[in-house]
Amino acid sequence: MAEAIVAGIVGNEVVQVEDVCVTDISETRLEHFESGYGVRTSANNAGAVADADVVVLSVKPQIFPAVWPEIEASLKPDALVVSIMAGIPSAKIASGKPVRVVRVMPNTPSLVGEGAAGIAAGEFATEADLELACKLLGAVGVAKIVKEEEIDAVTALSGSGPAYVFYLLESMLEAADAMGLEKGISRELALATVIGAAKLMQESGEEAAELRRKVTSKGGTTAAGINTLEERGVKDSVIAALLAAQARSKELANG
Numbered sequence: 001m002a003e004a005i006v007a008g009i010v011g012n013e014v015v016q017v018e019d020v021c022v023t024d025i026s027e028t029r030l031e032h033f034e035s036g037y038g039v040r041t042s043a044n045n046a047g048a049v050a051d052a053d054v055v056v057l058s059v060k061p062q063i064f065p066a067v068w069p070e071i072e073a074s075l076k077p078d079a080l081v082v083s084i085m086a087g088i089p090s091a092k093i094a095s096g097k098p099v100r101v102v103r104v105m106p107n108t109p110s111l112v113g114e115g116a117a118g119i120a121a122g123e124f125a126t127e128a129d130l131e132l133a134c135k136l137l138g139a140v141g142v143a144k145i146v147k148e149e150e151i152d153a154v155t156a157l158s159g160s161g162p163a164y165v166f167y168l169l170e171s172m173l174e175a176a177d178a179m180g181l182e183k184g185i186s187r188e189l190a191l192a193t194v195i196g197a198a199k200l201m202q203e204s205g206e207e208a209a210e211l212r213r214k215v216t217s218k219g220g221t222t223a224a225g226i227n228t229l230e231e232r233g234v235k236d237s238v239i240a241a242l243l244a245a246q247a248r249s250k251e252l253a254n255g
């Protein structure tokens with residue numbers, strides 16, 4: 001996920017490339033960042049944050065307890081911490097100190113400039129910190145300010161969201177295959193359908209249910225398809241999936 005953000009901010013010159021330092025435990029990943037984006041790299045988290053004005057935490061939430069003590073000890077007193085980690089509350093990151101934390105929940109389409117991110121201020125973050133986070137994430141897609149208590153819902157909706165869309169595409173393409181369509185053609189048609197449907201909803205401003213109604217002729221093919229989805233409880237399953245993702249995000253807060 002960090003790569004998607006680095007690619008966007010370096011590509012759009014939101015940040016000068018020489019001002020970006022990426023850390024990772026994998027030498028291969030560091031070489032990839034260096035050769036791919038021209039950023040500085042380091043395997044030493046504490047060393048890299050020592051002179052950083054903005055530190056972006058993008059390890060897995062499960063790794064956070066292991067890496068945070070060494071990073072925290074090296075932070076500049078006025079450093080801004082931007083966390084993209086699911087679940088971990090800003091108060092846990094600040095751990096009783098007045099650390100300025102902004103939580104960001106991005107998604108992987110940021111890699112192609114079509115991301116969707118929720119941004120929330122921790123207790124000590126300023127308006128300027130929120131603006132900076134919006135500028136960084138705005139360079140790679142839509143960025144919306146939310147309350148921190150809403151970040152788990154944003155995680156379920158747009159953080160994990162691309163995976164649900166890919167799941168739908170996987171299913172549609174399996175069906176196309178079963179119906180004998182040539183793979184390259186069905187891929188292009190399916191992608192144009194998903195992108196086109198999203199664009200139509202965005203540009204028309206109409207509700208999803210109304211747009212669905214306009215596709216569904218009485219007694220026609222879409223009605224046969226939608227009735228099958230309804231009979232099999234797909235809407236309930238999608239709602240349950242998002243609630244499960246939100247619940248997991250809350251669980252991750254506790255390590």
Ligand SMILES: NC(=O)C1=CN([C@@H]2O[C@H](COP(=O)(O)OP(=O)(O)OC[C@H]3O[C@@H](n4cnc5c(N)ncnc54)[C@H](OP(=O)(O)O)[C@@H]3O)[C@@H](O)[C@H]2O)C=CC1
Nearest residue numbers: 001023024025026058059060061084085086106107108159
């Ligand atoms: N993937 C997504 O769509 C989204 C992810 N997020 C959040 O982004 C974060 C990263 O997720 P994701 O990109 O999927 O995970 P990845 O595992 O791909 O990225 C985490 C990176 O951190 C590296 N790493 C592990 N330990 C250390 C360490 N001690 N010091 C420095 N680097 C380390 C990992 O290396 P190695 O692989 O060698 O262990 C890996 O390259 C998570 O907190 C997640 O909640 C948020 C929104 C969307």
Ligand SMILES: O=C(O)[C@@H]1CCC=N1
Nearest residue numbers: 086155158159160161
């Ligand atoms: O699956 C996860 O936990 C991360 C957070 C949102 C998307 N990926």
